[in-house]
Amino acid sequence: MQVLKFGGTSVASAENIEKSCAIVRAALARGPVVMVVSALGGTTDALIGAGRAAASGDYRYRDALAQLQQRHVAAAQALLPPAAQPDITDVLTRGFSELLQLCDGIFSLGELSDRTLDRLMSYGELLSSQLVREALGARTAAVWADARQLIRTNARFGAAEVNVAVTRAQVQAFKSAHPGEVWVVPGFIAADDQGNTTTLGRGGSDYTAALLAAALDADVLEIWTDVSGMMTADPRLVSRARPIAGISYQEAMELSHFGAKVLYSPTIQPVMERGIPLWIKNTFAPADYGTLVEVAPPPSSEVVRGLSSIGNLSLLNLEGSGMVGIPGFSKRLFEALARERINVVLITQSSSEYSICVGVAAADVPGAQAAVDEEFAPEIASGRIAPLRPENGLAIVALVGENMKNHPGISGRLFGALGQNGVNIRAIAQGSSERNISTVIRAADVRKAINVLHEAFFEPAYKQVNLYVLGPGNVGGRLLAQLAKQQQHLQQQLGLQVRVVAIANRRHCIVDENGLDLAAWPAALAAAGPCTLEEFTELIVSRNLRNSILVDVTANPAAADYYADLLAKSVAVVACNKVAASSAYANYARLKALAQDFNTRFLFETNVGAGLPIIGTLNDLTSSGDVVRRMEAVLSGTLNFVFNNYDGSRPFAEVVRQAQAEGYTEPDPRLDLSGTDVARKILILAREAGHPLEMSDVQIESFLPASCLEGDVEAFYEQLAVHEAHFRALYDAATAEGKRLKFVARFNDGAAAVGLQAVLPSHDVYELRGKDNIVLFYTDRYAEQPLVVKGAGAGAEVTAAGVFADIIRAARL
Ligand SMILES: NC(=O)C1=CN([C@@H]2O[C@H](COP(=O)(O)OP(=O)(O)OC[C@H]3O[C@@H](n4cnc5c(N)ncnc54)[C@H](OP(=O)(O)O)[C@@H]3O)[C@@H](O)[C@H]2O)C=CC1
Numbered sequence: 001m002q003v004l005k006f007g008g009t010s011v012a013s014a015e016n017i018e019k020s021c022a023i024v025r026a027a028l029a030r031g032p033v034v035m036v037v038s039a040l041g042g043t044t045d046a047l048i049g050a051g052r053a054a055a056s057g058d059y060r061y062r063d064a065l066a067q068l069q070q071r072h073v074a075a076a077q078a079l080l081p082p083a084a085q086p087d088i089t090d091v092l093t094r095g096f097s098e099l100l101q102l103c104d105g106i107f108s109l110g111e112l113s114d115r116t117l118d119r120l121m122s123y124g125e126l127l128s129s130q131l132v133r134e135a136l137g138a139r140t141a142a143v144w145a146d147a148r149q150l151i152r153t154n155a156r157f158g159a160a161e162v163n164v165a166v167t168r169a170q171v172q173a174f175k176s177a178h179p180g181e182v183w184v185v186p187g188f189i190a191a192d193d194q195g196n197t198t199t200l201g202r203g204g205s206d207y208t209a210a211l212l213a214a215a216l217d218a219d220v221l222e223i224w225t226d227v228s229g230m231m232t233a234d235p236r237l238v239s240r241a242r243p244i245a246g247i248s249y250q251e252a253m254e255l256s257h258f259g260a261k262v263l264y265s266p267t268i269q270p271v272m273e274r275g276i277p278l279w280i281k282n283t284f285a286p287a288d289y290g291t292l293v294e295v296a297p298p299p300s301s302e303v304v305r306g307l308s309s310i311g312n313l314s315l316l317n318l319e320g321s322g323m324v325g326i327p328g329f330s331k332r333l334f335e336a337l338a339r340e341r342i343n344v345v346l347i348t349q350s351s352s353e354y355s356i357c358v359g360v361a362a363a364d365v366p367g368a369q370a371a372v373d374e375e376f377a378p379e380i381a382s383g384r385i386a387p388l389r390p391e392n393g394l395a396i397v398a399l400v401g402e403n404m405k406n407h408p409g410i411s412g413r414l415f416g417a418l419g420q421n422g423v424n425i426r427a428i429a430q431g432s433s434e435r436n437i438s439t440v441i442r443a444a445d446v447r448k449a450i451n452v453l454h455e456a457f458f459e460p461a462y463k464q465v466n467l468y469v470l471g472p473g474n475v476g477g478r479l480l481a482q483l484a485k486q487q488q489h490l491q492q493q494l495g496l497q498v499r500v501v502a503i504a505n506r507r508h509c510i511v512d513e514n515g516l517d518l519a520a521w522p523a524a525l526a527a528a529g530p531c532t533l534e535e536f537t538e539l540i541v542s543r544n545l546r547n548s549i550l551v552d553v554t555a556n557p558a559a560a561d562y563y564a565d566l567l568a569k570s571v572a573v574v575a576c577n578k579v580a581a582s583s584a585y586a587n588y589a590r591l592k593a594l595a596q597d598f599n600t601r602f603l604f605e606t607n608v609g610a611g612l613p614i615i616g617t618l619n620d621l622t623s624s625g626d627v628v629r630r631m632e633a634v635l636s637g638t639l640n641f642v643f644n645n646y647d648g649s650r651p652f653a654e655v656v657r658q659a660q661a662e663g664y665t666e667p668d669p670r671l672d673l674s675g676t677d678v679a680r681k682i683l684i685l686a687r688e689a690g691h692p693l694e695m696s697d698v699q700i701e702s703f704l705p706a707s708c709l710e711g712d713v714e715a716f717y718e719q720l721a722v723h724e725a726h727f728r729a730l731y732d733a734a735t736a737e738g739k740r741l742k743f744v745a746r747f748n749d750g751a752a753a754v755g756l757q758a759v760l761p762s763h764d765v766y767e768l769r770g771k772d773n774i775v776l777f778y779t780d781r782y783a784e785q786p787l788v789v790k791g792a793g794a795g796a797e798v799t800a801a802g803v804f805a806d807i808i809r810a811a812r813l
């Protein structure tokens, strides 16, 4: 015997009913079939809506019923030839006339009791099952079996409890009366001892099928739905969720209880007790494997079988010193909740016994609060415990899997993955079966959390990274081009799906949570609406996407002010902008500490030497225990370019303009020419080497006449022209001595200085060409010969590459 259940979408239309009937006919080749059906998709909600409308005096329930009738009649006409329609037309006419009478009664009374609601809802399955029987019967003889004569429950209308013994006897009796026949049975409905219609809870058609399978000792139960099995996570939340091929009854129970909507959780118990295999299959893709729920599924290499979540949760905290060491407190708490019929979803208690925390549906909070505060009124009055404290807006995210038992490190991975994404865990529950680890988190974090966990446990070779790019200028523009070119490579080789979800400049912002088209951003940005820096950073927080990174490619001090808030939300910051790392030491140290505290990254490799691995090298030296004693460096691509190209044949100002045009200077070139940019860089290196220096500690020997720094950038260029003789004199004096001009940064014994030097050919930096930079690290290990890093130290392409490398580092944390 096979029991096949078809859900609402599987019988939502004539076309779908045909598909379901075809599946039943194919199954008949293997043996007798019991077909259980839900109401036509959407019918139960429509019936409830009609009943509530009637109860509230809204006569539009009549329109709703007329529409439903029309839908059923249309399906019948599409399924059956005219000659075969009279029977079902009678059934539908009678059914809808009873429904109308029922709703008219509700309208007159102005009241919809649970008992009447059960009757009202039952018509969905009563009518759909008779319609399906007719459709099936057109080619395959089938008997309609009224579930109210098969399944016996108590009179708890809305969620009745089944009398398994009576049900079994009734089902066996029906079987004896109809040997070998195909049955079509309405799901969801049953009857109490008095013959009143009851229902088994929303989703109860699955349960009907399981009860029949158990009562018939069926060979198999098949739940036919609109997805290809139980998924590793809710596919509405996780786009890469995939079906689970094999799962144990206990795992399926955990997953279905915790929100896997594909299976109504009470369904499993009856089939588990009798060891009946349960398939979950897709009506619309019957060839897909689906999920097989059985006693011993084949071993899986994955430790976690699936992830689930339940929203609308609140935590209730009962705490106080009066609870410690006194037996009976928990009993009283749970009894108070039980009296109000409040279901406890999760329980945690600290070993100090100072508090007990339970999770309940948010809707139950007022009732729970009143009941518990009343129960503990004497203790609350004497101050021995505090009034019940609810926390709302929460959800449970759970890992489920038999293999988690005795497998160390699962919780570590769970906490690590959530922690790196700023998901705070409010409560945890894990039983000794180790089959379920449940975490309570903010409801707003569920999508992020479940995706992060899915990547951690099911897709170790895949990680989605979401970039917010601020400043698509000279460097930012090249970065976006490099990202566009490498996206596929990153995905294939590193398992990183790097998506740019937002881009902003000073005026506009574009956003697409699914990733912007990197070929089309310039036009889209130009056409986009206005956006402030504050709005942009708020966007990062409110979108709450996993593995978010702010990429700051501006030179804007205001942008740097937002880093702390973002790091504290576990958003990584990759900064090409040098303002933060060269700001007050306390701020620099705070940002680094925040990154550490919130399991994220604050990376700024390009702040010194553009794309050269200078900060990384220095960090490697110090982390491995070396001590940097001295640094000598040329750190300005602009100044190196200018002094390498200026020989008096062209005005100094023209060479500086060329450096700017080639993209070596800061957006404001006065920062380069004044030595400020180099001072920032040596300051950052000194700090990374462990010295808490301030900018004011760096001695800047400027070669610029003071008037060059008065006024705006155009005035600056004019003043450079005015002082041409000064620059020529510097050049001539150096050349006369066989020297070259280099703007050198030095760090020695905790002191830092920058300034223009005329160096001899024997000097390490004499031969430094073009816009190159060089750093010589003198350390305890590199005492005689310095460790040298040298190469292009400015330019959009190399700098963008350095930012790119920081993004990868942040992404691979
Ligand atoms: N050039 C190089 O070789 C190197 C540069 N860097 C650093 O790279 C950074 C960028 O330099 P570069 O690309 O040359 O500069 P650009 O002037 O070319 O680009 C700056 C970008 O930042 C945007 N921006 C400025 N202020 C804001 C704001 N308040 N909100 C949003 N966007 C803003 C600008 O927008 P808009 O177009 O609207 O003005 C522009 O898109 C600088 O910090 C520099 O120090 C670091 C190493 C090497």
Ligand SMILES: N[C@@H](CC=O)C(=O)O
Residues within 6 Å of the ligand: 606, 607, 608, 609, 610, 635, 636, 637, 638, 639, 664, 665, 666, 672, 677, 793, 794, 795
């Ligand atoms: N303007 C800078 C760019 C890199 O930091 C320079 O010229 O070095």
